[in-house]
Amino acid sequence: MGRLFDSPWPIVIIIVVALLLFAGPKLPTMARSLGQSMRILRSEVKEMRNEGNKPESPSSPSASSETAESPVEGKVIPPKGAEEGDGGTAGPSQRA
Numbered sequence: 001m002g003r004l005f006d007s008p009w010p011i012v013i014i015i016v017v018a019l020l021l022f023a024g025p026k027l028p029t030m031a032r033s034l035g036q037s038m039r040i041l042r043s044e045v046k047e048m049r050n051e052g053n054k055p056e057s058p059s060s061p062s063a064s065s066e067t068a069e070s071p072v073e074g075k076v077i078p079p080k081g082a083e084e085g086d087g088g089t090a091g092p093s094q095r096a
Contacts, residue, residue, distance in 0.1 A: 004010050023030075 020027075
């Protein structure tokens with residue numbers, strides 16, 4: 001009985017078999033999530049390395065501020081619970 005714990009391989013095999021038996025249906029989902037996390041991590045590390053190699057130039061902050069200040073077009077949606085006739089201007093404390 002003591003020979004089971006002499007090397008780590010029998011324990012690893014037992015753990016793998018138990019994992020396949022009890023978590024078999026969830027393994028593809030877990031592998032997909034792990035792969036997606038690895039891709040995200042790799043892209044973030046690559047982005048951090050590229051940010052460190054960029055030379056600082058005076059034109060780059062103004063270019064980023066111009067894109068941040070550009071107007072955004074969209075549709076105004078009234079808040080939930082707003083009545084048709086009030087135009088949605090009354091707040092929750094003003095409604096009685």
